[in-house]
Amino acid sequence: MVHIEVPMLWSTLFIPTLRENPAEAEVASHQLLLRAGYIRQLSAGIYNYLLLAQRSFLKIQQIVREEMNAIGGQEMLLAVLNPAEVWQESGRWDLMGDNMFRLKDRAGRDLCLAMTHEEVMTVIARGELRSYKQLPQIWYQIQTKFRDEPRPKSGLLRVRQFIMKDSYTFDMDAAGLDAAYRKHHDAYCKIFDRCGLEYMVVEADSGAMGGSQSQEFTIASAAGEDLVVRCRNCGYAANLEKATSAATAPLAADPEGELAPEEFHTPGFKTIAELSGFTGLPESSQMKSLVMVATTGAGEKPVLIPVLIMVRGDHQLSETKLAAALGAKEVRAAQPHEIKEWFGAGAGSLGPVGVTKLRVLADLALQGRQNMITGANKDDYHLRHVTPDEDFKPEWFDLRQSVAGDACIQCGHPLETVKSIEIGHIFKLGYKYSESMGLRVLDEHGKEVTPIMGSYGIGIERILTCAVELFNDKDGICLPPSIAPFAAVITPANYKNPLQHEAADLLYKDCKHLGLDVLLDDRDERPGVKFKDADLIGVPYRVTIGKKLAEGKVEFVERRTRKSEDILLHDVPAHLQKALAAALVSSTAAKR
RNA sequence: CGGGGCGUAGCGCAGCCUGGUAGCGCACCUGCCUUGGGCGCAGGGGGUCGUGAGUUCGAAUCUCGCCGCCCCGACCA
Numbered sequence: 182m183v184h185i186e187v188p189m190l191w192s193t194l195f196i197p198t199l200r201e202n203p204a205e206a207e208v209a210s211h212q213l214l215l216r217a218g219y220i221r222q223l224s225a226g227i228y229n230y231l232l233l234a235q236r237s238f239l240k241i242q243q244i245v246r247e248e249m250n251a252i253g254g255q256e257m258l259l260a261v262l263n264p265a266e267v268w269q270e271s272g273r274w275d276l277m278g279d280n281m282f283r284l285k286d287r288a289g290r291d292l293c294l295a296m297t298h299e300e301v302m303t304v305i306a307r308g309e310l311r312s313y314k315q316l317p318q319i320w321y322q323i324q325t326k327f328r329d330e331p332r333p334k335s336g337l338l339r340v341r342q343f344i345m346k347d348s349y350t351f352d353m354d355a356a357g358l359d360a361a362y363r364k365h366h367d368a369y370c371k372i373f374d375r376c377g378l379e380y381m382v383v384e385a386d387s388g389a390m391g392g393s394q395s396q397e398f399t400i401a402s403a404a405g406e407d408l409v410v411r412c413r414n415c416g417y418a419a420n421l422e423k424a425t426s427a428a429t430a431p432l433a434a435d436p437e438g439e440l441a442p443e444e445f446h447t448p449g450f451k452t453i454a455e456l457s458g459f460t461g462l463p464e465s466s467q468m469k470s471l472v473m474v475a476t477t478g479a480g481e482k483p484v485l486i487p488v489l490i491m492v493r494g495d496h497q498l499s500e501t502k503l504a505a506a507l508g509a510k511e512v513r514a515a516q517p518h519e520i521k522e523w524f525g526a527g528a529g530s531l532g533p534v535g536v537t538k539l540r541v542l543a544d545l546a547l548q549g550r551q552n553m554i555t556g557a558n559k560d561d562y563h564l565r566h567v568t569p570d571e572d573f574k575p576e577w578f579d580l581r582q583s584v585a586g587d588a589c590i591q592c593g594h595p596l597e598t599v600k601s602i603e604i605g606h607i608f609k610l611g612y613k614y615s616e617s618m619g620l621r622v623l624d625e626h627g628k629e630v631t632p633i634m635g636s637y638g639i640g641i642e643r644i645l646t647c648a649v650e651l652f653n654d655k656d657g658i659c660l661p662p663s664i665a666p667f668a669a670v671i672t673p674a675n676y677k678n679p680l681q682h683e684a685a686d687l688l689y690k691d692c693k694h695l696g697l698d699v700l701l702d703d704r705d706e707r708p709g710v711k712f713k714d715a716d717l718i719g720v721p722y723r724v725t726i727g728k729k730l731a732e733g734k735v736e737f738v739e740r741r742t743r744k745s746e747d748i749l750l751h752d753v754p755a756h757l758q759k760a761l762a763a764a765l766v767s768s769t770a771a772k773r
Numbered sequence: 774c775g776g777g778g779c780g781u782a783g784c785g786c787a788g789c790c791u792g793g794u795a796g797c798g799c800a801c802c803u804g805c806c807u808u809g810g811g812c813g814c815a816g817g818g819g820g821u822c823g824u825g826a827g828u829u830c831g832a833a834u835c836u837c838g839c840c841g842c843c844c845c846g847a848c849c850a
Contacts, residue, residue, distance in 0.1 A: 200799060200811065201785050205843050225842065273850085280849075297850055331774080331848050339849080406849085606850085638850085656810095675808050709810035716810090727809060736809095 189667065191702040191714075195232055197221075198714050208404040210649040211336025213658050217718045219645075219666075226333025226341035233718060234645065236666035238344065241376060241644050242323050244663065245346045248372045252364040254319045254348055259301050261325060265291035267300045270618050276510070282327045282341075294327035299614045299636055302349040306632070307620040310351065316622065316632060317357050319364075321348030323641065335404060337646045338602065344641040351615075351632045353624065358609055358633045362394070365607050365637045369398055373604065375765070376644050377661025379651065383409050384419035385606065386501050398605035398639075400647040405602040410583045414594035422501035425579050426587035426596050428493065428546040431465035436552040440566035442534055447563045451529025453494040456563065460554060467494030468547060468555040468567065470531035472520050472539075475509035487515060487523060491533055491543040491555075491575060497582040498544075506542065506578040524558050532556035532564055533573040543575035602650070604643045610634040649719070652741065658719025659741040662764045667700040669757055670720045674708040674727035681726050684735070684750055688724065691754050697761075716740065722760060724753055 187193070197218040205222075206212040214220045219234040230238065246256065268274035268281075274293075282294040295301065302320060310316065326345045333339050350361035366382070373380045378400060385397040397420055399409055410424035411417065419425070450459045457464045471490040488507065492498050504512045520528050523539065532555040533541050547553075551568040569575060585598045612631055614620070621629045645664065652659040662668055669692070673685040685701060692699040700720065702711045708727075715723050725736040729747055737756060738745045748756055 197783090199784060203784070204779085204786090207844070222842090277850080299850090326850095328850085332844095332846095334844080608850090636850090672809095677808080707808055707810085707812060709808090709812080712810045714811085725809075 189698075189700045191670075191700060192704045194700075196714075196718065197231070198717055206336060208335045208338065208650070209653055210338070210404065210646045213649055213653055213717075213719075214336060214646070217658055219718075220337065226330055226339065228337060228340065228342075233666040237645050237660070237664050238641055240664050240666075241641055242344075242346070244375045245323065245372055245639060245641070248368045248375075249319075249321050249346070249348060251371075252319065252368045254321045257320055257322050258324060259295075259298050259305075259322055261295050261327070263293050263295050263301060265293060267304055268293060271300050271303075271614055272617065273300065280328055280330070282329050296326055296328050297345075297636075297638070298322070298324070298347055299349065299610070299634075300618065303614045303618045303620055303634070306351055306615075307618060310620065310622050310632070312622055313353050313624045313630075316351055316353050317361060318351045319348060319361060320350075321346060321637075335406075337642045338404060339406070340642070343643075346639040346641060348637045350635040350637075351620075352635075353622075353630065353632060355633060358611075358635055361635050362607060362609055365635070366396065369605050369607065369637075369639065372639065373398060373644075376648065376664050377652075377764075378604070378644065378647060380604065381409060381411065381418050381601065383411070383601075384423050386420060386422040386505065393611055394609040396607050397603050398607075399601040399603050400651065401599045402602050402647065402650045403600055404650050405600040407601050407603055408598050409601045410585075410587075410596050410598050412589035412592060412594050412596050415589060415592040417589050417591045417596075419583075421582060421598065422499060424583040424596075425590055426583040427590055427593070428496065428581070428587055431493070431550070432463035433466050435466070435550055436566070438552070440552050440568075442564045442567050442572050444557050444559075444562050444564055446561060447530070448561050450561075450563075451527070456554065457494070460565075462554065464494035466553060468492070468532070468553050468569075469494050469496070470533065470556050471498055472515035472523070472528070472531065473498075473500075473503060473512050474515050474519070475504065475507045475512045477507065477509045487519065487539050489531070489533060489536055489539045489541045490580060491541065491547060491569070492581050493544065493546050493550075496544065496546060497584070498580055499582040502578070502580050502582075503542070506580065526556070526558045526560050530556040530558065530560050530562060532558055532567065533569075533575065534558070534564060534567060536573065541573060541575045542578055542580060543569055544580040545577055546581055547575075548577060602643060602647055603640070604647055605637075605639045607637045608635060610636050653719075656713070657717035660719040660721060662721040662761050665719060665721050667720045668698040668761055669722035669724060670700045670702055670715045671724045671726065672702045672708075672711050672715060674711075674725060676703050676705060680730055684730055685726050688726070688735075688750065688753055692757065695754050695758065697754060697757055699757075721764070722757060724757075726750075 199216045202212045203215050206215055220228045220230055223229050265274055281296055284292050323346045327342050330339055330341050333341055352358045352361055381399050383397050383399055385395045408421035410419050410421055450456050453464050453467055453469055469492050473488050473490055475486045477484050490498055500512050524531055547569050552566040554565050555567050557564045587596050589596050615631045615634050621631055624630045648660055649658050671685050671688055673681040676682050689701040721740050723738045733749050734747045735750050736745055737748050
């Protein structure tokens, strides 16, 4: 393949750097990508990617492509404009709700902009795959996705249009899916290693995607909006929605003995905190009662199921876990009037004793406890001496949200929570799409079987964004060489000086001949301006050609460490090659 | 969808309260000067003050509606 590109001369390139931070940018990556001239905003959550961003994205995409091809992935490019029918078949036309961009064509037909491509991939598969001999398949694309986010924010972190690598696997059985899933897991590790990111792999909820197993690749960052629970000791890590842990012991021991529930007056005390103050017992000695309404059943006729949930007073219910326990599409808190109708009491005085009309679910942290305090289902009254499994018979589930300080279920070490940004997600989908959309192939016995699917995503922009979040300082961005728009910038202190001019041009040509991705700062600017800009845009290496040229020497500076050495002009290309190779190795090695 | 903030030159902002010729810094253009960390001097160009209506002799400024953007919350394959 012949590559023709314009000369990378700064004076002719469009790199609109800003001296000041744009007012609307809050998080570091947003500020820096704007200031460094990578991106410009077009509308809320919609960005234009300028030269620098595009160069970085092309490098990221190339890494992704190489690793996907290495596991047998076949690259395609699917339609973004989708007819409604395809999404109606899987039931997601309704499920996606307002998050999907929808439009009508001139004939009034419903269309949407694809948020992901399970449906379309399945349509292709069911039209063409006939035999077990054609499986397994790994299909992927690098494609723009659309989501009408309720609140776009944080620059490129949450947007309405973005590039995603998404792949889909089709296998004959669960073992095949396991292998495909594993391959993706390993490929993703290599991709993020090569991009120079420090990432975590965490257990995740499979949510509206459906499916059995799922892991997220995430970056620890204060700018993130997800919470990851992790154990420093054994490496356990899970999304907060999914994390399980051992609760800390209750602050006070339960009263001993086979005591019967006993009503007591609690005038005006409704919250757990108020009751704690009134009874003098800690929140962990109480049972919190929550009335939730779960929506189950697919498509047109949703079924609403009210349930009573019991968790320890100081614990939080995880709605994700509850939905999973009930097999529900979504859960919500009951309205005050619903509670009054079902219990005859207000939300502040509810309890499980004597409840027969509703399913009662209790969190595992209450198992084995006795003689606790809870509501009496009578306004302004509570019960003491209530013992689960004796005074009421709940269904037991892990329903509570983990918190920092809980013990790791694998090793007992205290857990911590970190804010994080999701950059990749792998799912074992199961049969959800192949089943509902009628994908069938014949097995070796001529019997019709439904292939099992997986789906796997990587956010391209988020890789850049995370790298900027992770690697920046007061002067700007410090990108890993593998994803930086340029490997190095050649900076003659004074380009008008004939010697420096000549040396810079020569060096630029030599590097180009070696295939090195360099930028020549040929601008008629003061050295300070050129240094500031080079620091800002995050090019990993800078070669400064200045006074020492008289001795044949130039300055070779590493952006991230500011480490500087004087080397001979002729040695620069080899030196740069060595530095780039070393950077790749170390970024991989850092990941144990 | 709830709460808050903002909208004046490419960027960052002042002016608005108390109505009367639209300003500052940076960037940009020209010339001189300077050349190792966003130099210096001189001259210059650029704004229907988000938008529509209202009040007024007169609105960037006061009133009401709308739109857009940002932040917090709800939400988030």
